[in-house]
C-alpha cells in the first residue's frame with residue numbers, strides 16, 4: 001500500500017510536478033481547516049457564554065471561513081490532480097502495452113501467468129485513476145488525525161489513545177481487502193474465459209460460424225456459468241469483507257463513546273468548560289470520520305497496490321536475461337554449444353555444397369550484429385524446441401542449411417511443426433537446445449529487433465487491423481506510413497492497387513465494422529493488404545510466407561506465391577535473402593531450391609523436388625496423391 005502511494009507520487013512528480021505540488025498544497029490547507037473548526041467552535045461557545053459579542057462574531061466568521069476552506073480547497077485541488085491522474089493512467093496503459101510486447105520473443109504469451117497478469121493489470125488500470133487522489137487525501141487525513149489528536153490530548157490526555165482505537169479497524173480492513181483480492185485473483189481465469197466468450201458471441205469475426213452452427217445459446221450459457229462462478233465467489237468475499245469492516249467500525253464507535261463520556265465527566269466536576277466539551281464532541285466525531293475516510297482510502301490504495309505489484313511482476317517477466325556473448329560475434333563453425341551436436345543432414349546435394357559455414361571475412365555488418373547482406377545463409381544446428389511450460393518436443397534435432405539467396409519450402413502434416421520452425425527462424429522463440437546461425441552468428445547473439453526488422457512475413461493468421469488502409473499497409477515499415485509513394489509501390493507489388501482505388505477514402509479509408517464507419521473487405525482482399533504490408537519491408541534478409549493461402553484455391557494461391565516470389569528473387573539477388581514457404585500444396589512448393597519434409601518435428605527428408613521424387617519417400621507419395629487429385 002505504501003509502495004502504491006510512493007509509486008503514484010513519484011509518477012505524478014515525474015509527469016507534472018507543478019500540478020502535483022499545487023494539488024498537495026491546496027489539499028493540505030483544506031485538511032488543516034477541519035481541526036481548527038473544532039477549536040474555533042469551542043472558543044466561540046465560551047465567548048458566547050461570557051457574552052463577549054464581538055469576539056463571538058469574529059470567531060463565527062472564522063468558523064465560516066474555515067468551513068469554506070475545508071469545503072473548497074478539496075475541489076480546487078481536484079482540478080489539478082484530476083488531469084494528472086488521467087495522464088498517469090495514460091502513461092501506465094502505454095507501459096502495459098509496451099510490456100505486452102516488451103520482449104522480442106513471444107513465448108510469454110504462452111505462459112498462463114503472463115496472460116493472467118495482463119488481464120489483472122488491464123482490469124486494474126480502471127482503478128488507477130483514483131490512486132493519486134487517494135494518496136493525497138490519505139496524507140491530508142494523517143496530518144488531520146495528528147493535529148486533532150494533539151488538540152484533544154490538551155483537553156484530556158487519555159484522548160491521546162483515541163487514534164489507537166483505530167488500529168483494530170485498520171487491521172480488520174486489511175483482512176477484508178485480502179479476502180476480496182484473493183477472490184478476484186482466484187476468478188482471473190473465469191473472467192478471462194467469460195471475456196473471451198463475450199467477444200465470441202459479439203464480434204463480427206466469429207459471427208458467421210456462431211450463427212450457422214447455432215452456437216449462440218451454448219456460448220451464452222458457458223459465459224453465464226463462468227460469470228456466475230466468478231460473481232458467486234466475489235460476492236461471498238464482499239459479504240465477508242463487509243462484516244469485517246463493520247466490526248472494525250463498531251469497535252471505534254465504542255471508543256468514541258468513551259471519549260465523549262470522559263470529557264463530559266470533567267465538565268460535570270468543573271475541570272473542563274463548555275467550550276472544551278463542544279471541542280471534544282466536534283473533534284472526536286472528526287476522528288471517527290477521519291479514520292473511516294482513511295480506511296476507505298487504505299482499501300483503494302491496497303487495491304491499486306495489487307495493480308502496482310502486478311505491473312512490477314510484468315516488468316520482471318519481460319526483463320531479459322543478459323546475453324552471455326556480445327552481440328554479433330560470429331561463432332567458429334562447429335563450435336560446441338550446449339545441446340548442439342553439429343550434425344547436419346549432410347548427404348543431400350542441396351546442403352552438401354554449403355555443409356560448413358565459416359565466419360564472415362570483411363563482410364559489412366549492419367546494426368545489432370545483423371549482417372547488411374547474407375553471404376552464406378542460415379543454418380539450423382540440432383535445434384530442439386518445446387513451447388514454454390510444456391514438455392512436448394515440437395522440433396526434434398532439426399539440422400539444416402539454407403544457403404543465402406535460396407528458397408526453402410517447409411511441408412508436412414498438420415501439427416508437424418512447420419509454423420514453429422518459421423517462428424524460431426524469425427526469432428519469435430528461442431530453441432530449447434541447439435542453435436540457429438545467421439551467417440555463422442548465433443541468432444541469440446543478434447539484436448532481436450534488428451533481425452526482426454529485416455524479416456518480411458505473412459502468416460496464416462495475419463492480422464486484420466480495423467484501421468485505415470494506410471495503417472494496415474504502413475505498419476510493415478513505419479517510416480513509410482506517410483509516404484504515399486512507398487505505400488502504392490508495395491500495393492502494386494501485392495497487386496492491391498485496385499482494392500484501394502475502389503475505396504472512397506483511398507489510402508485513408510477506414511476498414512472493418514469494429515467501430516466507426518469502415519468498409520468490409522473479403523478474405524482475399526485483406527490478405528492482399530497483408531501482402532502489401534509484407535512487401536513494404538526494405539532490404540529483408542528473411543522472407544516468410546506461412547500458409548497465408550490456406551483459404552484460397554490452387555490458382556489464387558499460385559498467383560499469391562508469384563507476387564511474393566518476384567520480391568523474394570529481388571531480395572535474394574540484392575541481399576542474399578532467404579525465402580521460406582510453408583504450404584500444403586506441393587504444386588506451389590516444387591520450384592523451391594530446397595524442400596524440407598517435417599514429420600512429427602523431425603526432418604524426414606530434404607532436397608530439391610527432383611531429388612525427393614527420386615527418393616520415393618513421403619514427399620513423393622504425397623506429391624503423387626495431390627497430383628492425382630488435381631488430374
Ligand SMILES: Nc1ncnc2c1ncn2[C@@H]1O[C@H](COP(=O)(O)OP(=O)(O)OP(=O)(O)O)[C@@H](O)[C@H]1O
Pocket residue numbers: 110387390394412413414415416417418419420421
Ligand atoms: N503456442 C503454443 N503453445 C503450445 N503448443 C503449441 C503452440 N503453438 C503450436 N503448438 C503445438 O505445436 C505443434 C506444432 O504446431 P505448428 O503450428 O508448428 O504445426 P504446423 O505444422 O504448422 O501445423 P499446421 O499445418 O496445422 O499449420 C502442434 O501440436 C501444436 O499443438
